[in-house]
Amino acid sequence: MHDTTVTETRRVVYDDATVRGFLWASVGWGAVGLLVGLLIALQLSFPALNTELPFLTFGRLRPLHTNAVIFALVGNMMFAGVYYSTQRLLKTRLASDLLSKVHLWGWQLIIVGAALTLPFGLTQGKEYAELEWFLDLLVVLVWVAFAVNFFWTIGIRNEKNIYVSIWFYISTVLTVAVLYIVNNLAVPVALTKSYGIFSGAQDAMTQWWYGHNAVAFFLTTPILGIMYYFLPKAADRPVFSYRLSVVHFWALVFIYIWAGPHHLLNTALPDWAQSLGMLFSLMLWAPSWGGMLNGLLTLRGAFDKVRKDPVLKFFVAGVTFYGMATFEGPLLSIKAVNALGHYTDWIIGHVHSGALGWNGFMAAGMFYWLVPKLFGTRLHSTKLADFHFWIGMTGILLYTASMWVSGITQGLHWRAELADGSLQYADWNEIIDRQQIMYMTRSFGGFLFLAGWLLMAYNLVTTAMAGRAVTVETEVAVTRPARAPGEPGLARLLFSKPVIVAALGMAAATFFGLPNVALAVLGLVLLLAIVAYAGGMLFRSTHMGKHHWHERLEARPLAFSILTLVAVLVGGIYELLPGLVTEKVVPLTSAGEECVAPYTPLELTGRDIYVREGCYVCHSQMIRPFRSEYLRYGAPSRIEESIYDHPFQWGSKRTGPDLARVGLKYEEAWHWDHMRDPRSTSPNSIMPAYQGLFTATTEPEFAADKMRVLAMLGVPYGDDRIAGAVAEHQQQAAEVVAKLHGKGKTEATADREIVALIAYLLRLGNNLEPAPQAAGGGGK
Amino acid sequence: MLRDYLADTSLFVLPVLAMGIFMAIFAAVLVRVCQRARTPEYRRMAALPLDEDNPRSELS
Numbered sequence: 011m012h013d014t015t016v017t018e019t020r021r022v023v024y025d026d027a028t029v030r031g032f033l034w035a036s037v038g039w040g041a042v043g044l045l046v047g048l049l050i051a052l053q054l055s056f057p058a059l060n061t062e063l064p065f066l067t068f069g070r071l072r073p074l075h076t077n078a079v080i081f082a083l084v085g086n087m088m089f090a091g092v093y094y095s096t097q098r099l100l101k102t103r104l105a106s107d108l109l110s111k112v113h114l115w116g117w118q119l120i121i122v123g124a125a126l127t128l129p130f131g132l133t134q135g136k137e138y139a140e141l142e143w144f145l146d147l148l149v150v151l152v153w154v155a156f157a158v159n160f161f162w163t164i165g166i167r168n169e170k171n172i173y174v175s176i177w178f179y180i181s182t183v184l185t186v187a188v189l190y191i192v193n194n195l196a197v198p199v200a201l202t203k204s205y206g207i208f209s210g211a212q213d214a215m216t217q218w219w220y221g222h223n224a225v226a227f228f229l230t231t232p233i234l235g236i237m238y239y240f241l242p243k244a245a246d247r248p249v250f251s252y253r254l255s256v257v258h259f260w261a262l263v264f265i266y267i268w269a270g271p272h273h274l275l276n277t278a279l280p281d282w283a284q285s286l287g288m289l290f291s292l293m294l295w296a297p298s299w300g301g302m303l304n305g306l307l308t309l310r311g312a313f314d315k316v317r318k319d320p321v322l323k324f325f326v327a328g329v330t331f332y333g334m335a336t337f338e339g340p341l342l343s344i345k346a347v348n349a350l351g352h353y354t355d356w357i358i359g360h361v362h363s364g365a366l367g368w369n370g371f372m373a374a375g376m377f378y379w380l381v382p383k384l385f386g387t388r389l390h391s392t393k394l395a396d397f398h399f400w401i402g403m404t405g406i407l408l409y410t411a412s413m414w415v416s417g418i419t420q421g422l423h424w425r426a427e428l429a430d431g432s433l434q435y436a437d438w439n440e441i442i443d444r445q446q447i448m449y450m451t452r453s454f455g456g457f458l459f460l461a462g463w464l465l466m467a468y469n470l471v472t473t474a475m476a477g478r479a480v481t482v483e484t485e486v487a488v489t490r491p492a493r494a495p496g497e498p499g500l501a502r503l504l505f506s507k508p509v510i511v512a513a514l515g516m517a518a519a520t521f522f523g524l525p526n527v528a529l530a531v532l533g534l535v536l537l538l539a540i541v542a543y544a545g546g547m548l549f550r551s552t553h554m555g556k557h558h559w560h561e562r563l564e565a566r567p568l569a570f571s572i573l574t575l576v577a578v579l580v581g582g583i584y585e586l587l588p589g590l591v592t593e594k595v596v597p598l599t600s601a602g603e604e605c606v607a608p609y610t611p612l613e614l615t616g617r618d619i620y621v622r623e624g625c626y627v628c629h630s631q632m633i634r635p636f637r638s639e640y641l642r643y644g645a646p647s648r649i650e651e652s653i654y655d656h657p658f659q660w661g662s663k664r665t666g667p668d669l670a671r672v673g674l675k676y677e678e679a680w681h682w683d684h685m686r687d688p689r690s691t692s693p694n695s696i697m698p699a700y701q702g703l704f705t706a707t708t709e710p711e712f713a714a715d716k717m718r719v720l721a722m723l724g725v726p727y728g729d730d731r732i733a734g735a736v737a738e739h740q741q742q743a744a745e746v747v748a749k750l751h752g753k754g755k756t757e758a759t760a761d762r763e764i765v766a767l768i769a770y771l772l773r774l775g776n777n778l779e780p781a782p783q784a785a786g787g788g789g790k
Numbered sequence: 791m792l793r794d795y796l797a798d799t800s801l802f803v804l805p806v807l808a809m810g811i812f813m814a815i816f817a818a819v820l821v822r823v824c825q826r827a828r829t830p831e832y833r834r835m836a837a838l839p840l841d842e843d844n845p846r847s848e849l850s
Contacts (some may be wrong), residue, residue: 098839099839162847242839248833249836253828256822265812375809580811
């Protein structure tokens with residue numbers, strides 16, 4: 011034991027070059043992401059803006075917009091804030107300049123990769139997880155560099171206790187790694203194509219476990235950490251209640267992970283999972299509002315500063331938007347409210363109150379505070395920053411209010427019935443027409459927000475040009491044990507306990523993701539061993555429980571990280587495990603046939619075109635068990651109907667109608683006309699025209715390669731079927747073409763992509779009815 | 791084996807068990823943070839972002 015201490019002065023030179031790099035990247039990429047957002051908003055009012063260039067269609071640009079805002083704007087902002095505050099809170103420089111550079115430039119490379127692949131249709135077809143497998147690998151590598159650098163910095167800190175902001179960062183680093191790896195487990199078919207290992211309902215559950223927690227641990231927890239550091243700095247007073255921040259942290263990280271299934275309410279997902287998602291979403295009200303109040307009350311006695319200081323204006327508004335968005339989220343998770351709001355523009359409004367109000371304004375507040383400090387000067391124009399605030403605020407309010415009105419109107423129109431029980435608005439054209447004024451208002455709101463962002467960019471650049479990049483040096487008086495161990499080197503770090511335990515934790519999480527019961531059990535055993543190790547370590551460090559355990563915990567990042575990981579994994583394991591270990595069974599018809607057959611080679615080709623074009627961003631394939639949906643679309647979707655879908659395409663938005671049973675509604679020639687010119691069949695349609703599908707050709711041989719990979723993932727394609735895939739592909743295409751010729755579409759030829767897409771669309775809903783005793787969907 | 795076990799088990803027990811664990815940990819954290827004896831420690835921790843001008847720390 012150390013019984014003597016020494017006090018020494020350590021000189022610390024902070025690495026703010028990395029902070030500046032991430033900051034400018036966020037400002038620049040943010041402008042691009044917002045501009046693409048404005049373009050796709052306008053496309054919904056003026057379909058001609060989709061042009062005839064495939065890479066400018068809504069379905070391809072929308073993933074680019076969401077990825078740019080999440081991973082480029084918020085991601086870079088988050089890294090800037092994390093690196094700036096972590097160094098100051100731990101009173102040490104970032105551990106590795108090399109890893110900082112790998113992180114900074116690697117992340118920008120990923121963003122460039124996304125910009126070069128998503129518009130060209132290279133996508134996994136899962137929201138916010140669209141990047142193809144090779145970019146996913148790059149994301150993992152860069153994230154590991156970030157994690158090692160971050161934990162290494164904690165390892166060499168000059169401050170014993172870790173402040174609450176660092177806790178939130180730890181939860182982000184660990185959880186995002188687990189979420190990203192598990193949700194993106196895929197088998198490549200080629201460089202440009204892969205299939206995720208999950209399918210149907212299991213894929214839906216995993217995807218929204220990821221999707222929801224990307225919001226939680228990428229867009230929320232790191233920004234909360236930033237709030238807990240930068241808000242007290244800007245207000246020049248400590249956080250309102252450190253006690254509350256402790257409760258806020260543990261409650262939030264534990265509860266958040268459970269709420270994913272609220273994205274799948276009233277679908278074919280088993281009821282128990284839906285109820286679980288709803289209940290935990292409601293529980294989120296408490297920690298979310300606890301955090302919001304803790305942030306706002308930090309300004310107690312200093313609210314007058316908010317009038318004068320644009321930084322505080324942005325922070326106060328940002329935290330308030332956090333409160334509003336986290337009130338609205340649980341509200342929308344109540345099944346009855348969700349029945350009205352889901353698939354509508356209400357969700358778009360909700361998302362943007364968080365993305366623009368919380369993330370966008372917190373970013374702006376942090377940038378206005380940081381840039382003068384990083385360049386040793388004063389902000390170029392406070393008045394311009396004030397103007398940015400008001401123009402941005404007006405933009406957000408116009409955006410969210412118009413989307414609320416549009417969304418609730420959609421929800422009510424979809425379900426409205428006449429006295430005779432028929433749908434009042436059976437014609438989708440009529441519904442679209444009534445939304446247009448709101449779509450225009452939304453575009454104007456988005457334009458105002460973008461204009462404010464550009465003003466901020468000008469203000470920040472002018473500020474930076476008036477000063478010089480500052481290198482901050484400080485001296486820290488450190489009292490340490492007389493026989494303290496030396497600083498760890500890279501080799502020692504790589505084989506240190508935190509890295510080994512983290513690697514084992516990642517392995518355990520990955521084992522859970524793989525569809526293998528033995529590996530899932532091994533993962534569980536590994537996790538239990540890690541928890542037991544952390545518990546034992548804590549128990550020892552508190553001298554068999556005699557000392558304060560949480561105080562000890564705060565000074566032990568490894569134990570803290572393990573417990574955080576466990577807190578966030580518990581929900582994921584409980585929700586994902588049953589789906590992973592339960593055998594998938596396709597129900598039989600009364601005649602003993604399987605209700606659902608795998609896609610034919612041509613249908614598979616068509617389905618991949620559907621995924622490539624991003625049809626899922628506007629069309630769902632999930633008919634909910636409501637009378638109005640039965641009248642409009644047909645029988646509710648059953649869980650087995652998507653059993654062979656890699657990825658599932660249930661969707662999250664209905665800008666256009668649901669397509670789960672569209673194959674029963676229209677014939678070949680209608681689809682031909684509709685895809686060539688949507689306005690020719692639906693006068694008010696805002697869908698892009700897909701002229702390119704009429705000239706691009708398919709590759710039947712590639713379908714065979716895809717079937718081989720899908721067979722590995724459990725889709726029952728036998729060797730004979732795969733060997734005959736090319737012939738089957740060509741034969742079915744010839745049949746489709748013959749029908750098109752019969753309807754006067756004499757220019758149709760069998761090798762065109764449009765033929766494959768039509769084959770897929772005709773297949774939708776054409777599954778067999780299960781025998782009465784097997785029917786029911788829902789699951790146990 | 792695990793499949794058979796889960797097939798015969800009501801999955802309802804999982805969220806109930808999880809809720810129990812959560813409530814226990816939440817209560818423990820709540821009791822811990824509400825103890826007055828920790829006030830000085832919390833005061834020091836809350837001031838961490840503000841003490842850049844007077845950086846002094848204890849690693850022991």
